[in-house]
Amino acid sequence: MALESIFTSFPTYVWLSLLLAVPALTLLHDVWLWLRMPPGPTPLPFVGNNLQLPKSQPWIQFQKWSKVYGPIFTVWIGRKPTVVLSDPVIAADLLEKRSNKYSSRPRMVAMGEILWDGASVLVQPYGKEWSIRRRLLHQALTPKALRLYKPVQTAEASRLCYQLLQTPLNWEKLLERFTSSIVFSVAYGHRIDSLNAQVIRQRFDFMHYSASLNVPGKYAVESFPFLKHIPDVLAPWKAEIKAHGRREAEANMALVNVVRSDLARAKIQGVDIPDSLCKLLLELREKEHIPLSDRDFSFIPASLFGAGSDTTASTLCTAFLALVTHPVTLRAAHEELDAVIGPSRTPTFDDESRLPYIRALVKEVLRWRPVAVLGGTPHASTEEDFYEGYYIPAGTTILGNSWAINLNEEYYPNPHQFNPTRFLDIPAEKASLPNLHSGKPHPARSGHSSFGWGRRICPGADLAANTLFVAVAKILWGFDILPIKGVRYDTFAYTDGFNIRPRKFECEIRARSEAHREILEREQRDAEHVLEVYGPFVE
Numbered sequence: 001m002a003l004e005s006i007f008t009s010f011p012t013y014v015w016l017s018l019l020l021a022v023p024a025l026t027l028l029h030d031v032w033l034w035l036r037m038p039p040g041p042t043p044l045p046f047v048g049n050n051l052q053l054p055k056s057q058p059w060i061q062f063q064k065w066s067k068v069y070g071p072i073f074t075v076w077i078g079r080k081p082t083v084v085l086s087d088p089v090i091a092a093d094l095l096e097k098r099s100n101k102y103s104s105r106p107r108m109v110a111m112g113e114i115l116w117d118g119a120s121v122l123v124q125p126y127g128k129e130w131s132i133r134r135r136l137l138h139q140a141l142t143p144k145a146l147r148l149y150k151p152v153q154t155a156e157a158s159r160l161c162y163q164l165l166q167t168p169l170n171w172e173k174l175l176e177r178f179t180s181s182i183v184f185s186v187a188y189g190h191r192i193d194s195l196n197a198q199v200i201r202q203r204f205d206f207m208h209y210s211a212s213l214n215v216p217g218k219y220a221v222e223s224f225p226f227l228k229h230i231p232d233v234l235a236p237w238k239a240e241i242k243a244h245g246r247r248e249a250e251a252n253m254a255l256v257n258v259v260r261s262d263l264a265r266a267k268i269q270g271v272d273i274p275d276s277l278c279k280l281l282l283e284l285r286e287k288e289h290i291p292l293s294d295r296d297f298s299f300i301p302a303s304l305f306g307a308g309s310d311t312t313a314s315t316l317c318t319a320f321l322a323l324v325t326h327p328v329t330l331r332a333a334h335e336e337l338d339a340v341i342g343p344s345r346t347p348t349f350d351d352e353s354r355l356p357y358i359r360a361l362v363k364e365v366l367r368w369r370p371v372a373v374l375g376g377t378p379h380a381s382t383e384e385d386f387y388e389g390y391y392i393p394a395g396t397t398i399l400g401n402s403w404a405i406n407l408n409e410e411y412y413p414n415p416h417q418f419n420p421t422r423f424l425d426i427p428a429e430k431a432s433l434p435n436l437h438s439g440k441p442h443p444a445r446s447g448h449s450s451f452g453w454g455r456r457i458c459p460g461a462d463l464a465a466n467t468l469f470v471a472v473a474k475i476l477w478g479f480d481i482l483p484i485k486g487v488r489y490d491t492f493a494y495t496d497g498f499n500i501r502p503r504k505f506e507c508e509i510r511a512r513s514e515a516h517r518e519i520l521e522r523e524q525r526d527a528e529h530v531l532e533v534y535g536p537f538v539e
């Protein structure tokens with residue numbers, strides 16, 4: 001039967017009813033889901049809560065909604081439900097205890113599939129491909145491997161202190177160089193002496209480009225994934241994303257090749273090269289089959305920069321803001337450092353167990369203003385589930401709102417007060433005891449949720465914690481970090497985006513005494529010897 005006669009064989013009212021039936025059934029389906037899922041702000045048909053979502057800092061609005069609808073609520077992004085968690089116990093119940101159901105990522109077509117072609121561990125769906133990459137990362141970040149990175153972290157922290165003596169006003173850039181250099185030394189065994197190094201400029205370009213793809217509504221392919229199959233000639237937007245992806249992959253492979261030639265040269269000359277994650281993985285690849293192409297392999301060490309450099313630098317910026325606005329904590333830190341370390345050297349990792357206040361201060365920085373403010377990258381469920389009587393369908397996006405979780409007054413009374421003593425007297429094995437301020441016990445050993453949850457928890461958490469410890473301990477040993485008279489500090493003035501950082505502010509950073517300055521200068525000279533072996537990536 002010709003198509004035309006199919007159309008004409010039914011009266012118009014049949015076609016009209018069909019035309020109305022599709023949206024009506026879709027709506028019925030959504031309402032049925034809405035009634036069974038955790039409550040939340042009332043969504044509009046097809047539009048969801050889009051009109052109620054703020055353009056910036058959504059975590060603040062999410063926190064307000066948690067007070068109205070409870071610690072687990074649903075917001076609808078168009079027709080897609082997102083469950084937002086604001087309580088650490090609920091986050092642990094779902095994302096950790098039921099991690100077999102909640103360890104995937106929502107589909108990110110432009111970024112994860114077109115740009116990176118599934119190579120990045122960060123946005124990969126839960127499954128075999130993800131676990132191959134994750135296992136490799138773990139092998140290069142075991143406690144034993146982390147010990148290998150401590151000398152360069154210590155030396156870089158000494159260099160940071162020296163640079164703070166020279167150009168204290170430039171502190172934010174110095175922190176960025178510091179964390180970039182650690183991440184590159186750990187990833188590839190090469191340090192960064194300047195943020196102008198081409199390799200760094202390139203990494204920032206890659207980061208900004210990938211972030212620009214992740215803007216809701218920018219690409220229709222996110223709502224209609226079949227569009228990714230349109231041939232490149234008919235889809236210039238897609239060709240452009242792929243070209244960026246090729247450039248990034250080439251740059252990643254070039255970095256692995258640097259380490260390959262370092263290894264080859266070392267073999268010929270019979271010398272050692274610095275231990276790095278890339279070196280460990282290349283050596284592993286010699287011994288066992290790793291089912292990844294060169295391209296996919298090269299994304300593993302490369303993931304360290306995107307995930308680990310800016311996050312750690314921003315956390316240090318928050319530490320400075322906290323110290324400037326809570327001077328009592330600076331005094332307490334100085335007291336501990338003076339008593340335990342004394343005046344003739346700076347602290348090292350060997351002192352960590354004897355510096356409980358500094359350790360607590362680092363945890364409190366991570367809690368107080370969590371850099372990955374919406375829990376980093378969202379989780380997604382792969383099976384349907386019921387929690388406290390609510391239905392959560394497979395494919396739901398789950399957001400752990402770290403802002404609301406870390407500032408939940410039931411767990412952290414007076415949550416905006418920066419107070420490291422919350423984390424004192426909680427030995428690791430007894431972390432479930434109520435904290436000093438009688439908040440409810442937090443389910444995580446660390447006492448906060450800033451590194452995420454379950455199978456997707458940040459694999460670089462211990463590496464980052466080590467960097468933060470050694471930097472904070474050395475800086476506080478040597479410096480006063482003080483507010484500038486007349487300046488009003490706003491502890492809520494933070495940037496927008498997935499990772500947050502305090503908006504630019506000034507503070508006074510000065511050596512505590514001439515004697516402290518001399519020690520810092522002396523230790524910088526020692527650090528240079530350690531850093532020598534980590535050849536720099538030149539500008």
Ligand code: HEM
Pocket residue numbers: 121122123124134303304307308309311312315371372375376377378379450451452453454455456457458459460461463464
């Ligand atoms: C203060 C510093 C850091 C913070 C606050 C942080 C936080 C986070 C968070 C919240 C997540 C998402 C966890 C989840 O989905 O439940 C994450 C994932 C990740 N982080 Fe970190 N991170 C930091 C530093 C690092 C470092 C130094 C590395 C380098 C090894 C790193 C590598 C990663 C990777 C590869 C993922 C993706 C894991 C996956 O999807 O399986 N991060 N991070």
